[in-house]
Amino acid sequence: MQLKRTYLFILGLMLLSSFAVIQQNETGNKIELLTAQTEFEVGTNIILKFSISEVEQPLLYCSNSYGSTVISSTLKNNTLEFYIPENITKKIGVVNWKLLNETNPLSGQFNINPKAEVATLETYIGPPSIEAGGTDYTMLVVIPTDSLDNPVPTNTLVKAKHQFLDSEETNDIYTKNLISWRNMYSKKESGRMLVSSESIGINSKEFTINVMPAIPTNFKIAATRPHNYADGNQITTFTTTIIKDKQNNVISDGTFVTFFITNSEGNILKTTGTTIDGIATSKIIHPDYEDSWSIKAYIDGMSESNNISLNYKQVIKDFDVEFLDQNRTITVGPLHSFMQQMIPDGLHVKLHIFKNEKHINTITKTSFNGYVNFKLKPAIYNNDTYNFSIETAGLLKEFKSKELW
């Protein structure tokens, strides 16, 4: 029984004491927010006021999208005043606050709204070059900002302006999610597009977009040459017609055109050229033997030309060969060109050397003043019997069983 009473007594005491605590709290510190305004314009001074009954000054924890801070207050006539610092009031967005008071934690939020003024236009555009034809586009992004570098309110008018050839256009776009943007599609023509933007009286700088021609279409080729002889010296020039894209724009300078030449042997020769104002020019030296060429130009994977053919007439009809100096000096010539003039220096003459029907070596030399001399060095060609064949300008002469000693 005694024990039971003791328990009851203790329980009673506990009950009493809990009351005492609650009472103390209720009679203690009471803080209330006095500032009713929750929408502020950016850049204005913001003061959060709290009524307070006690001397204690709690701190205010403040946080916006840029970061958080803790600020202290000034106490005036039982009113706590928190001056929100500039680095918060200068940025738009939601500010969350919380009073750092253990017993009476108050919290809340307010909005800082943008000003309806534009001080600068942050403008981005890219890519800086697009393709003509109406499918490729560049994207203009304009971010109008106020004097405190805050994006302006949603649905602020931005004028996207551009000039292209004869047209000057202005399009109205509105900011949304802090930015305004517009895809600027190319026209059919190539050229230079100048772009700018404007918002509430403020203009951006000028941007340049190069509208490049699209891929080339088929074209034609032609050849010019000083004469049609295969002298191995003069130069034939191939040119293309003006190469254009499907919108009739002249393709960009520097476009690479390959001219494939199939000769009568079926071998593929090639020469290349790059375009200037749509015309590619390419050169090739004349063959030094009678030949007929079939020429076709390509822009790889995109377009090609017609096929043209050229014939080169033989200039050297025949030539003399002389064996001197124990047959170790072979003189070829005179080599005459089409008007019986000496062939220009540099005609290739090949001497094939055979020993016992086996090819041992080929010596290639170039003509000088219409002649070529071969000297067979004893170190390489022992005293023996050899077969020779001499090849030049597509002609072949054979000399059997010549003895060197």
Added chain:
Amino acid sequence: MKETSNKYLISALLLGLAFHGSSIFFTLETTYDALIHLFFADHYANSWFEPWNYEWYTGFTVQSYPPLVHQSIGLLSMIGGLKFGMFSVALIAIVLFITGTYRFSLLMTGNKTVAGYACLLAVFSSSFVETLHIFGQLPSIVGVSVLMHALPEIYLWLKTGKKWYLATSLSLIAVTVTSHHVTPIFGMVFFIFPLIGMVIMDVSREQVNTMKEVTFKLFLNTFFKLFKRIVSFGMLSLVLIIGCIFPYWLNSKANPITQVPIPHGSRDNFLEITSSGLVFFLIPWGILLVLLPYIFYRYYSKRYLFFGLSVTICTILGTGGTTPIPLKMLGETAFNILTLDRFTLWASILSIPLMGEFAYRFVEGDLKELIQSKFGAVYHRIIGGILAGLMVFMVVFTMSLNYFRPSQPQKIKMLPIVNFLNQDDHDKWRFLTLGFGDQMAWLSAQTNAMTVDGNYHSARRLPELTTRPIERLENSKFKGVAGIGSLQQFLTTPEKYNLKYIFSNDKFYDPILYFCGWQRLRQLENGIMVWERLNIPPVSSILPKEDVAKWLKIHWGIMPFLTVLIAFILNIQMLWVNMLKTRFKPIPDFLKFPTTYKKFNRNVLRITHIWSIILAVVVFYGIYLFYLKNDSQRSPENAIIAYYDALDFKEFEKAHSLIDPESKLPIAQYMLEISVTDGLLSSYAKMDAIETEITKHNDSTVSAKVVTQWITPLEKIEKVDYKTLSKHKGKWYLQPDDLNNDLPPDQLYSDNATKYFNQGRRRITTEATHHEDILKQPVLEVVSAKLVQYDGSYAIIGEVQNIDNVPADVILKGTLYNDNNKQLATYNAKYHVKHKLMPKESSSFRINFEGIAWSRTQDSIPDTFNPDEFTPIEFEEQPTKFNLQVAGNVSGSDLYKNVVLSDINIKKGTMNGNLFNSGIQEITIPQLLITYYDANKNMVWVDHLFVKEGVRQQRKQDFEYAILKDGKVKIINDSMKNIFVNGLPNEDIANKIVPNRIVNHTNAQLQAIEHPDFSYIKIEINTYIGSPN
């Protein structure tokens, strides 16, 4: 007894400072090592306590070299700059060396006059001259000099047992340790051990009446008596050696030198490679060679017996690879790490006291009397004259060695390079120098920019470097195929190292730079060409480093100067006594054992005479052989070698003098013919080997087959020439070769071309480039790509096209994966692609996966290295998939396309053809890219050919190409799925610009060939223009 100043020592100091002090300003900067120490000093000057250096080798620690000398230079640089610091330290080193030799000689001979002679001669000792003026090994000199200062103190400690001497000797050992690590370790063996022996001898000698009575038993007894002192000194100095540079040992343990040994001249066979013999044997020994019998005679006397052993071992080890003994003594590892010239240096330094002794006896002692009595006074003077003459000759010869055979390129003005690196954030990337020699260290000391290379090869960490026997990438052309191959790997994948700029002082490297995808930026005002590579990311702002504990950093920063400070305090008193005579002091113990110079041993004189005669005969025979080898017209072989050498070194006048005068080829014509031939072989090749096969016809005519091997930056070339030589008046001459007579049709002609200029940043601002100034990356399309296996190696081949409207620089990066998507290897296209493409131009490409491409680099690198014969390692996992990243950047350079394939002929596996240059630039190196196709016109392989000769304007150049014999190509994967252009999927981007591509458009224009495996080929031409104008 009042001591007088030693006038020999004073004059030696004055002479030494005047002679070396003035000449270092002309020699030190062109030495091998001095600038490296300067770089280290710069590191300490900027961050004294931070041992990690980012500037070399993608980071290394300076705790890999004892710091005292570097820190001293660094400290002095605060007063008057780095070079002031270096020269000041060099002057201190000279003083230390001269006084050191004096004290060492005094210790050895116990005679002040002899010691004076010795230090006077040491000033002109050719080994010292070479170490200082040619090698620039300041730490080594300081180390050995301080060691010589320590020797008398050690002697006195062992002899007297006074603790004071233990303190002084240990303080000096500590300074030695902090200045050079190898010196005290080997110094223990070669200087201190024999000294201990000598002390024991001296103590034993004091117990008996004559030296003869010193028996082995007595010696052993004395040894045990002194054992405590010896051991205490030994243990304490061991503690110092480890303790003073503890961070060094810790670092050596953490980063052991596990690199392929780098060849060093001191390990050569001096008889075979005579230049090494000259530099590492003849010069350091110099006049001492004549005295060798005397040195050995004296050092094998009882008192010096242990020095005799020491000098013998040093001499033998110093002979390098001439005999197999050093290799056997040191073992494979030590032999390949140590530079053996230091043994010769120590042998010569050990000999200095005896050189002084000999000089003393010759000038005013018993030897003079002996010679004068035996041969007369005139003979004595003549001998004296000869010896002095030889001495002076050796000094002059050594000093001028760098003048006649420069080991370094001409001094480069660094300021334009430093300015270049400082402007426009160029130091945000790593750079590489080519052909700078050791001056690269000086450049590094002046800039904050980092390089992938470096000049202290023991600290290298990249496996690409440590697995190759090359010192620096910088001078890789001197290291043959291995050197060029290593360089190529860095040039091919520079983004791995953030390597963007190359400063080239040697046009030899230009072709490889071009064909690896680099472009010329501009020539700086000091003539250095700057090359850049596009699409390289900058170095990240946080770089990895191997950090060490703070106490190690503090230890490293403080200990060296602390040792100097303590040594200074402990020894300054001694210095006062020895130098300035302020206080009377008892004679040191070693002066109690003077040698009496009464009777010069006749036999020694006799042997010295015989030895001198032998030496003279050898020298004259050597000169005779040299003459035979160099008399260019004595034999046809000599004439040919001289002719090719002259061509190799571009000495055309000399080459012309070897041309048969009867051919009446005027030099003007000859020069004209030579100068018009440009190309890989004539402008960018270095002769590696020459072999001649002479066929004699009669006494005055021979024919020769000349096989020459040339190292070019691109590949090794073998060339076979047939030459005829004739003999006129006992001299052999070469017959001139025929000339290409090709005559261009036009005198003057015009050519129109589209040229491009990229402004870079349009606004002059230090801000980041404005976004509107950044060009769009040109769009490329990979038309086809496949992973193939050919001849055991893997490659990605394919075709890439520039489908944009601007010219593009193309970088192709391939990565191989196995079935489990594990990355196996990654590499870039080297020269199997045209790196610069005009709008709509296409190029075949091939990406090889060379040794370092593979993830398991260490295993894959073969011992013998040939960049062309890379072999992929054995994997369990075979590559089955690939990823291809293509990056295009706008580039306006190297867009010369006026080269024409004007003729072609295919016969029996050989393709002959002509290239014709239709434009207005001279083509220096034409390159053919040959693409192979199978019967269905599927691309299967890409090969290349560098045409050895250039093509002049409007001229033809023939080429010959051997069609590949073996053609078993296995196509592993031809999926085009994982191909990205500028980071975007290839297919999407291509469909946007070329929606209706004509597939296999030019397949109709493939060249048919007869081959069992291939049916068609395509030829593309790429050109390198050496000097665009």
